[in-house]
Amino acid sequence: MRVLVFGGGAVGLGLASCLAEAGVAPDIVTRQAGVEALETEGLKRMGILGKSVYRNVRAGASPEVFQENGPYDYVLVCTKSSATAQAGEELSQVPGLIGPGTSVVLCQNGWGNRERFAAFVDASKVYNARVITGFARPFSNTSHITVHVAPISMGHLDRPLNGELDPLADALTRGGLSCSASDDVGRDIWAKMLFNGSLNSLGAIFGVPYGKLSEHPEGLRLVRSVVDEIFAVMEAAGYRTWWDTPEDYFKVLTGELIPTAAHHVSSTLQDLKAGKKTEIDALTGEVVRLGELHGVSVPVNRTVLDIIGFLEKDCA
Template identity: 35%
Template structure:
């Protein structure tokens, strides 16, 4: 009996998340990943080196592509892991590949799925609470996974796309769940990123330091503004109020990630653009449209933008 044909997966955005996911899925799918030249050269020469909770191994069954001309013409699934500020540009570049396909977003921030929907057939939103890092060229480490990946159908006609994706991710040994309300899940994940990450990035401190009472006051205002905007947008989460989320943040999430530095910290240190416009900047813009004051979110977003420019000089 012949084995069933493995699905073809194209991953767009080969940072820590994209490369780690490519390595994990290579055992259950035919994987192509859009890589920076330095990662592509290392993977082609030595394979992708993986460390951490997703396994210790070298993966050679990955195709690195430099552009849409090298990509599989009709992938069964496309997963976008690029930084949120690059979503539109990536979709434009790979527009011919994405047209009519199932595309999943596994990105930080809010608003990526709306962009992808302009190009794809069926869109699946996703969240991941996992500590990824790039150790070197073609070398990644998955330090921890504190909760399962979550995927949910965002838009499009293919209702079976979600269970197929979840089954594929699970078959690779990754914790994953399906959500019936992915919008709520995306906002729930973004609460941690917008409440703690910018402060840790600005002050060059690990997440655990956010429990300092002087910082807690600022974080409480950021979260209160965000819940006011969420209420106006009709978005709910499993936390019924800002206070309920703040209790969870300081009792569970901050201790869980106490020694970790957020990715925004590394972006600023490396002089890279951050995703602040899809986090606090997004909240501030929505608040302005809704007539809701968001001075703390606006201030944090402006400070991070200043650091971005300052570090790139």
């Protein structure tokens, strides 16, 4: 099985480590510093799955490096959602990487990534993954896996699967992170939108891990307000998730999900501390955009979006 991981950040290195653990030697497109570290020290993994070092990986600073290795069976796009269109353009410009049997899986936060990527790559080849796993990258060749809240879910938003993602899901599962192919990935992604939308930005604004948001009534009220607005937008846009009401989801969020990930620091906060652009546009930004499109008022999400936008500029 040939797999190209496009993006050597926290998520890309984490998924690549699972493939390497399962005996699948991934090719990784990452920045030059990461290339050098991976080549000299290997891919390192730490955290809940223990410490390991993998030498069965190849790294390059651009997809052109791997042109002769294509076509790939799978291409995992692990960039920030803000770089989705750029990823699609770069991959589409290298002949032979994506062939007739290639499945491109977007392993990103947010909603709307598929549309941006499909401007450059045939939409029938583009799949989405829902990943609720805590990843950090303390060094350019190291993945720190802090929490695995739920199995990774992968599927196509427009049609049922025909077994094409099963080998990839099996490899990731054997590598340490449970994963399954699903015909309901859209529901899973909206569940992730609820999770990220209600915790990532608020945790970043207050500078706290997820668990702190549930320790005070003010935090719980803010989380609940965000959840209510996301639910209203989701339903107005014709999408569905696994809970019928915001009340049902809020019980699961506060009773099960937050306790599981209580110590996790959101990627949004990590990005702000590093002076990087966050994924707010694909998360809260999509909620605001869909709210405007469907006539749903989302004042709390709009305020959160503005605050994170301000902090992005102030931290840059």
